[in-house]
Amino acid sequence: MTSTTHATEPTATTQADLKLEAVVIPVSDVDRSKRFYQDLGWRLDADFAFDNGFRVVQVTPPGSPASIQFGTLITNQRPGTAEGIYLVVSDIAAARDQLVALGADVSEIFHPQAPGAQFGQIPDGQADGPATDRASYGSFATFRDPDGNAYLIQEVTIRFPGRVDTAATAYASLNDLVEALKRAAVAHGEHEARNGGAYDENWPEWYAAYMVAEHHGDELPR
Structure with missing residues (x-):
């Protein structure tokens, strides 16, 4: 008797997360590239060199969940082609x-x-x-x-619908949060003007609803 094993289809609870962590770029001078990115304020995460000539440097832009890697013997791409x-x-x-x-x-x-x-x-x-x-x-x-x-x-x-996790609202950096608050402030001023200019005692709730809707790409409150 022969038994057949069927692969289990992934579900919302079993599907593995595939998080993009790093992108490799080709460079001709590792130390020059390292200085360039550090001068831009990108965080230096790693600089590992090995006896066989392999070297990997990783830098991360401010507020980014993903990083850039470059080095020697790390890619066959021609420098500058990314x-x-x-x-x-x-x-x-x-x-x-x-x-x-x-x-x-x-x-x-x-x-x-x-x-x-x-x-x-x-x-x-x-x-x-x-x-x-x-x-x-x-x-x-x-x-x-x-x-x-x-x-x-x-x-x-404002994100297109479906592009963010609807169960969470998060900002990558202080600057992103500040800019979101500024946009909410402008929109709230227009909201108050439409309502005769009266002070809105519930402005914290309005701000929060606006920022969550904007982040998720939902219809914005008026």
């Missing part, structure tokens, strides 16, 4: 100013008008300045590391 590494920010103007002050050669802010324009590959497909009404996901800037590996800075303030 493209389209997204760095998401809540205020693109402030982020650009900070990166420039720290030594990065950052492009001017722009918004795409055609698919692919965010990488500057379609000269007529992008327009100067942030997206109209600062629409979430719509404003960009770019910069490259010393080898030419390309980073894309993208402003995200």
